[in-house]
Amino acid sequence: MVLSLVLIGAGFSLSKAQPMVSFALVIAGIILFPHRRSTSAVLIKAVMIAALSALFYTSYVSQNPWEKGSASITFIDVGQGDSILIELSDGKNVLIDGGLKEYGSKVVSVLKEKNIRHLDLLIASHPHADHIGGLPEVIQACQPYLIIEPVFPSELNPSTWSVQQFDRTVQNLHIPRKTVRSGDILLEGNSYRLDVISPAESLQSDDLNDYSLMTRLRVGKTVFLFTADAGYTAELEMLNRNLHCDVLQAGHHGSFGSTSTAFLEETTPDYAVISVGKDNDHNLPNSYVLSRLEDYGARIYRTDSDGSVTFETDGKTISVSFEKAQE
Numbered sequence: 001m002v003l004s005l006v007l008i009g010a011g012f013s014l015s016k017a018q019p020m021v022s023f024a025l026v027i028a029g030i031i032l033f034p035h036r037r038s039t040s041a042v043l044i045k046a047v048m049i050a051a052l053s054a055l056f057y058t059s060y061v062s063q064n065p066w067e068k069g070s071a072s073i074t075f076i077d078v079g080q081g082d083s084i085l086i087e088l089s090d091g092k093n094v095l096i097d098g099g100l101k102e103y104g105s106k107v108v109s110v111l112k113e114k115n116i117r118h119l120d121l122l123i124a125s126h127p128h129a130d131h132i133g134g135l136p137e138v139i140q141a142c143q144p145y146l147i148i149e150p151v152f153p154s155e156l157n158p159s160t161w162s163v164q165q166f167d168r169t170v171q172n173l174h175i176p177r178k179t180v181r182s183g184d185i186l187l188e189g190n191s192y193r194l195d196v197i198s199p200a201e202s203l204q205s206d207d208l209n210d211y212s213l214m215t216r217l218r219v220g221k222t223v224f225l226f227t228a229d230a231g232y233t234a235e236l237e238m239l240n241r242n243l244h245c246d247v248l249q250a251g252h253h254g255s256f257g258s259t260s261t262a263f264l265e266e267t268t269p270d271y272a273v274i275s276v277g278k279d280n281d282h283n284l285p286n287s288y289v290l291s292r293l294e295d296y297g298a299r300i301y302r303t304d305s306d307g308s309v310t311f312e313t314d315g316k317t318i319s320v321s322f323e324k325a326q327e
């Protein structure tokens with residue numbers, strides 16, 4: 001009976017790898033050991049079945065790297081703005097934002113270098129020029145299947161030239177667009193999930209930045225949080241939601257009004273990335289934000305000094321590389 005349970009346990013441990021094998025093992029456990037038998041016979045059968053389990057498991061895992069999951073996440077250096085490329089190992093690609101208009105060609109060249117001809121999702125975090133300005137050029141070069149946008153009060157719509165250019169391009173190419181909220185799942189694979197953290201339905205703010213789409217990518221056991229320009233008000237809505245992450249994008253290019261202590265306590269990141277332009281007019285990143293991140297022990301990467309920063313995850317561990325040598 002004990003050995004039956006061991007075999008059933010072995011079956012459960014395989015349940016993710018191969019449901020049919022797991023089922024067969026559980027049945028084998030029940031059929032082979034319904035009654036007391038001689039110890040040696042039981043041991044031989046147990047060893048045989050354990051060996052078969054190991055064989056099935058290793059062969060399945062080696063054929064299917066998605067059992068662990070892997071992905072590459074690049075914070076593209078677009079000066080004072082945001083652009084993040086997510087490459088998933090099932091071939092799907094997601095872009096969050098495209099920087100200012102003058103950086104559209106840079107984002108396109110990054111996509112071309114990687115042989116990316118279309119985007120599965122294009123997330124326009126919020127309609128400010130440093131996020132959507134470069135997107136018309138990106139959309140024309142690598143047509144997305146779907147554009148994802150946040151819900152925000154209509155009176156906050158900036159109706160700027162950047163918004164008009166973006167809308168015109170999307171309409172001309174007949175690309176579907178969808179508005180989403182906290183809790184919506186954007187993309188899901190064998191071992192990854194991209195979902196929306198913010199804006200929450202309860203959010204009330206007169207700042208469009210707070211309605212930025214905050215998204216979370218989970219790959220295996222690793223978690224990435226992309227915050228765009230969300231500030232304290234949006235962050236406070238997100239407390240007590242189990243938002244631990246390994247990599248946190250410091251909100252609003254490292255502005256004082258984002259990456260609050262409360263939000264850091266919620267997210268407890270090992271790494272922080274600040275998308276920020278060299279010698280920008282706003283003196284970003286803010287020195288208080290840098291010390292808050294340092295106090296929390298987060299290793300900081302900045303696109304102004306590090307250039308584009310790339311994180312590779314295998315679902316368990318994360319490695320980092322960047323364009324320029326740190327000064």
Ligand SMILES: [Zn+2]
Binds near residue numbers: 081082229
């Ligand atoms: Zn911004």
